[in-house]
Amino acid sequence: MMIIHTGDLHLGCSLSRESPLARFYIDVLKELVEKAIREKAVVLISGDFFDHYDVSYSLMIEVARYLRQLRDNNIEVVVVPGNHDNARSGRGVLDLFNEAGLIKLTRYEEIGGHLLLYPLRINDYDFYGVPGFRNQAESKYIKENRVKFVKNNNKNNNVIILAHVSVEFAGFRPRDYNRQYGMIDVVENELWRIMPSGTKYVALGHIHIPIPQERKFKSNIAYPGTPIGMNIEDLRETALLERKGVRRRFLMVDLEGDLPLVEAVELESSPKIMYEKASYISIDELRKHISSIVKDGTDYHGFIFEAKVEGLKDEQVNELRSFIQEIQRSYNKLVYLRLPEASGVENVFAGYDIHQVDTSSLSIEEIEEKILNEYAGKLGLKIPIEKIKEILRLLYEEKGERSRYYYKELYEKIKNILQESYKGG
Incomplete structure (x- = not known):
């Protein structure tokens, strides 16, 4: 077979x-x-x-x-x-x-x-x-x-x-x-x-x-x-x-x-990707290099640049962001730029999603914890992250036919977790 x-x-x-x-x-x-x-x-x-x-x-x-x-x-x-x-x-x-x-x-x-x-x-x-x-x-x-x-x-x-x-x-x-x-x-x-x-x-x-x-x-x-x-x-x-x-x-x-x-x-239909990691003396040199590579790289469908730019300032990041988006629109190819922490600015962005967070080095559990911590902080929640995970697991793992008491039992379980979390608070 x-x-x-x-x-x-x-x-x-x-x-x-x-x-x-x-x-x-x-x-x-x-x-x-x-x-x-x-x-x-x-x-x-x-x-x-x-x-x-x-x-x-x-x-x-x-x-x-x-x-x-x-x-x-x-x-x-x-x-x-x-x-x-x-x-x-x-x-x-x-x-x-x-x-x-x-x-x-x-x-x-x-x-x-x-x-x-x-x-x-x-x-x-x-x-x-x-x-x-x-x-x-x-x-x-x-x-x-x-x-x-x-x-x-x-x-x-x-x-x-x-x-x-x-x-x-x-x-x-x-x-x-x-x-x-x-x-x-x-x-x-x-x-x-x-x-x-x-x-x-x-x-x-x-x-x-x-x-x-x-x-x-x-x-x-x-x-x-x-x-x-x-x-x-x-x-x-x-x-x-x-x-x-x-x-x-x-x-x-x-x-x-x-x-x-x-x-x-x-696979004939899998995209061809170019990846480069390099240092540049200025933002202008980086822009010229990316423009040239994307223009000449007709055989490629996506470009990933990891760049260290000397003296890069925070206000120049938005300029680069707009530049990357424009390059991608012009050539209809994925263009991704990462500026590592060594440049003085920790930033990751691409034309398709400028808000993307770099999670490539994290496990699924670490990504989950990162997101929970971020939103717990934004919402001002005092409940420990482990207790939030416990509630999510409870909601995620409940399965099978739901009895007439399902929601009441679920409510009691969640209430008990919250009460434990806020004891003495």
């Missing part, structure tokens, strides 16, 4: 909505769909198909058109939720597509401190999915041996696992590479310890660079990386990978034989 393995498309992220790169996200999906139909391959999406479980109606309709093409050609699409699009309430976009018969969503339950995984049977294979969670619970479940694979009654036990998790393997330690992947890694032998016998391939997601990076290799585990990415850090990685001769890709996996044969399919 042939499979196409991809993940971390992050459809609906800000880059896919508000930047000149928006069209590439759907182009990538189209390219993948056409390849799957030609090869008659099962499609695996290893988490974060979408950037959020609640997306716009127009995006749902557009994606549904391509998923319908796969369904009409008898191509199965198996999806595991990632930490971005996992709606634990069961009311997200993936649940909608699953109920419409456009995808097959792997099923799980959290019961008694364990993560129970249920199989999907396709072409004599059992497919299981280890979902991603915002609090990295998937890593904790694996490391503490609290994952249970619910077996079916079939004698044939060929198994494929989709797992949206940060895994150390092939000498790669994700959290050392980039903090945006979180601070809990699962070691490879911890992952294999929980896998059922007969596991042929582990389709990983969550890490945005491809591992391994060869074009063709034999392996029973791999990360395809993101086709485009969700932020500027991913685009910077795209440029750095290109310098090493590694392009964004999805993976074709041939399951015949003792060890699957994996081949990288380099």
